[in-house]
Amino acid sequence: MTDYKAKLDELLMTTAKQNASDLHLAVGRRPTIRVDSVLIPIAKEAILTKEDAEGLAMALLNDAQKKEFLEKRELDLSYNFEDKARFRVNVYFQRGFMAAALRLIPAQIKTIEELNLPPLLHDFTRLKQGFILMTGPAGHGKSTTLAALLDEINHKRTDHIITIEDPIEYLFSQDRCIISQREVGLDTFSFQDGLRSILRQDPDVIMLGEIRDPETMATAMTAAETGHLVFSTMHTNSASQTIDRMIDSFPPNQQGQIISQLASTLIAVVSERLVPRLGGGRVPAAEIMIANAAIRNLIREKKIYQIDLVIETSIQEGMMSLNRSLVSLVRKKEISLEQAEGYSLNPAELRILLERA
DSSP states (O other), X not given: OOOHHHHXXXXXXXXXXXXXXXXXXXXXXXXXXXXXXXXXXXXTSOOOOHHHHHHHHHHTOOHHHHHHHHHHSEEEEEEEETTTEEEEEEEEEETTEEEEEEEEEOSSOOOTTTTTOOTTHHHHTTOSSEEEEEEXXXXXXXXXXXXXXXXXXXXXXXXXXXXXXXXXXXXOOXXXXXXXXXXXXXXXXXXXXXXXXXXXXXXXXXXXSOOOSHHHHHHHHHHHHTTOEEEEEEOOSSHHHHHHHHHHTSOHHHHHHHHHHHHHHEEEEEEEEEEEOTTSSEEEEEEEEEOOHHHHHHHHTTOGGGHHHHHHTOGGGTOBOHHHHHHHHHHTTSSOHHHHHHHOSOHHHHHHHHHOO
């Protein structure tokens, strides 16, 4: 009889040793890791059978989680591997078979400098109130960037930081701040429930793992409006798309109020991509939109389509278009032109920028 717990531990150790970001377990495939954005089957492992996939998936879960998973057919959780590494896990069904995707969460929270992020991000850690969003595709560094910002606040300020996450990813060691990390399903029933009570918990800084619905969005903006610094993430591709989606997620009769709140509370939207680096590893490219007077007016007038132009013409204020960030990386020979074009939202414009002196 296969000891699936021991096999799982072996696979997790391989994932960590290979500096992989993810481990995938699915029937009909060898266990597969993702290294520098590339999926690589683990050659020494056998192709997983139905029994293997089920045994490995169930080895990740306690009894309560097994019951919930079988009822809901999918489940998010965090998994501690012998206090050596943490994984963000999603177990799910595909074609009737169990499967799992595990994201490795580094034990050490890196600094803004260590992550090669723009120094401008330090400014966000000095603010007392407002709404800051990290956006971009899944797996491109949003949570890691937020952890860097919160940990900098933890070391430099004397605040109460409250996070609501699903599941908890990075574990913070409290320094100058009190840090309360709340996990959906364990410490609160939902993002909405956690947010409703959060203002009674005397927070200074609030971090929401993800904005998933209009109610969470509205409550987050109200928290920013009432003197709190609020960080969160969204799965959007650019600052303008983020603002469009936030407004359009509300019915027409509520959009006026949301536009007003957004224009007054939004500080910045940072849209990240982790691009494969020449020679190995990944390097961040980022669009940065700072909500200056021009941006706030465009939000109020619902002329969101003009935001990209303001970003492009406001470099002196610290703003950066994604294309300019990619061009900078190409010129520094950190990434290839092909990779830059693949991650650009406007490859034609990218090529024009590269041709300029």
